[in-house]
Amino acid sequence: MRRIVVAIDVVAVIVFVVIGRSAHHHGESIGGIVSTSWPFLVGLAAGWAVLRARRMQGATVREGVVAWLATVAVGMILRVVAGQGTAVAFIIVALCFLGAAMLGGRVVADAIRRRRRAPSVVS
Secondary structure (H helix, E strand, O other), rough: OOOHHHHHHOOOOHHHHHHHHHOOOOOOOOHHHHHHHHHHHHHHHHHHHHHHOOOOOOOOOHHOOOOOOHHHHHHHHHHHHHOOOOOOHHHHHHHHEEEHHHHHHHHHHHHHHHHHHHOOOOO
């Protein structure tokens, strides 16, 4: 399950970046996507490091909050250090989108996992 939620988190960050770059007409070049996504991916790695240090799987919504908030907080700090923008509206959008995608992804993955484990009922 851990690999699935890590993949969900990474995809959430990449989709967030691609949508944002497209909406602001910055283009979807690989270099541009890497330039915009690296601070958030480093933040995501930091969040997962905390989860691992606490011996957590990261699969629950509660544990996902750690990954989500670390992704945004560290990502924004690194954007400042790198001279990239961090407008308040951008922070709010990042919190909302990444929260919905990362935490929502865990809800969906858990529902699929439970459904697969449930015994089939034949009428």
